[in-house]
Amino acid sequence: MKPLKTLLPCLLALIVLQTSASALTIEDARAEYSAGRYDNAFSMAQQLAANPDELAARHMMAGLKLTGKGTPKDVPGALDIWKALAAKDYERANATLGALYLAGGDIEQDLDLAKTYLEAAVRQKNPEATYNLGFMYQHELGVKFSEQKFLDLYNLAAAAGYAKALLQLGLLNERNILADASMQKACDFYARAGEAGLAQGAFQAGKCFATGNGKAKDLKAAFRWYEIAALANDSMAQANLGYMYEKGYGVSADMAKAYKWYRLSADKIPSAAQRAANLTESGKLDPDLTTEQQKKQWQDELAKNIELGRQRDGILFKQ
Structure with a gap:
């Protein structure tokens, strides 16, 4: 096999x-x-x-x-x-x-x-x-x-509190596979998975708040969840975070931060790569932000934060 x-x-x-x-x-x-x-x-x-x-x-x-x-x-x-x-x-x-x-x-x-x-x-x-x-x-x-x-x-x-199980129960509820399934239950499971340190759970919780499906629409809450997932290197969350910074949804508009998150997710999310290119062409960015050196610095900072987060949250040091 x-x-x-x-x-x-x-x-x-x-x-x-x-x-x-x-x-x-x-x-x-x-x-x-x-x-x-x-x-x-x-x-x-x-x-x-x-x-x-x-x-x-x-x-x-x-x-x-x-x-x-x-x-x-x-x-x-x-x-x-x-x-x-x-x-x-x-x-x-x-x-x-x-x-x-x-x-x-x-x-x-x-x-x-x-x-x-x-x-x-x-x-x-x-x-x-x-x-x-x-x-x-x-x-x-x-x-x-x-x-x-x-x-x-x-x-x-x-x-x-096992995060993968919480995520699976969320997915089973969202897909209406369970007899008593509901989107509200799915969102609750996603949030618990995110709290347990799973990036995909945090992303799905953000999506619940961003769309108003299973939770009352709340862009500030969506931003917080997307940020958690983005810092754990979830590409879709990074792209969404970039969009929220660009449009000022749930957070003050900030083109530099929008570009940062678009650039970090660009290798996996084509639309993020295009939006990063559009911001570059707009003339709204400091040219130093668009260098490969800056991208590498952001990637290194992200990797370091992920490692520190694992230690802090007990993922590496599980009893």
Whole structure:
């Protein structure tokens, strides 16, 4: 089967930091990882993992081996560590193995093993695994389709604040798939997904307020949600934010800021590229804003803010 590369949230790069925060050395290793000092992060995790009871450090080591950060890439070695941890019923190992076998890619996709490991993690109330198992039932991935099962699992994950599950429930309501579906419920789920850190949820919440579909029309609220999504690098939100700055919808008109957001989204949104070109030709912009150097600076600032936001919101340092 082909790998499901877009299926799973926070899977590879973040695995190494989804560990228990019980030991100071784990926190030190996390700090080294976030600073890009991967060799130090691996060394710290390896030292701590010498104690067989330090399961979190071994989990972090496996993630670094899988991603090849701080140590040569070693997929079989990473799997061996996780399987040993799963044999000890370590929740994060069960969830990670389930996600890896479901997605494929670095390892061969195996839906039977994915189901086995995910079910073990679900019994341990792991929200990511709960969502992923629901995804399997929704899309008939190695299991028989069951609306009741995937809805039950999505609702469990959503109750734990898991953003992907909240987004899915929003989409199911918007598409009128559920018996009691409503656009108001969809917008509420989108807002909760946005609050949980998911850019697509924030974008959809902004759309609710911008269109007045499911929420009373409120351009200031739409602007706030689009800004959250734009700062998380959602291209459609960036283009919409540029348009709101250009037209003064929900915010004071500002051609420089309009151009910035159009330019950042231009590679993926053709209409944004055209509007950026129109602003350039209008003569309303400082020429320095239109350089490739300025675009690169905006992109670098955005990337830095995204990384800081992940740390602040707990995406990198999940307990």
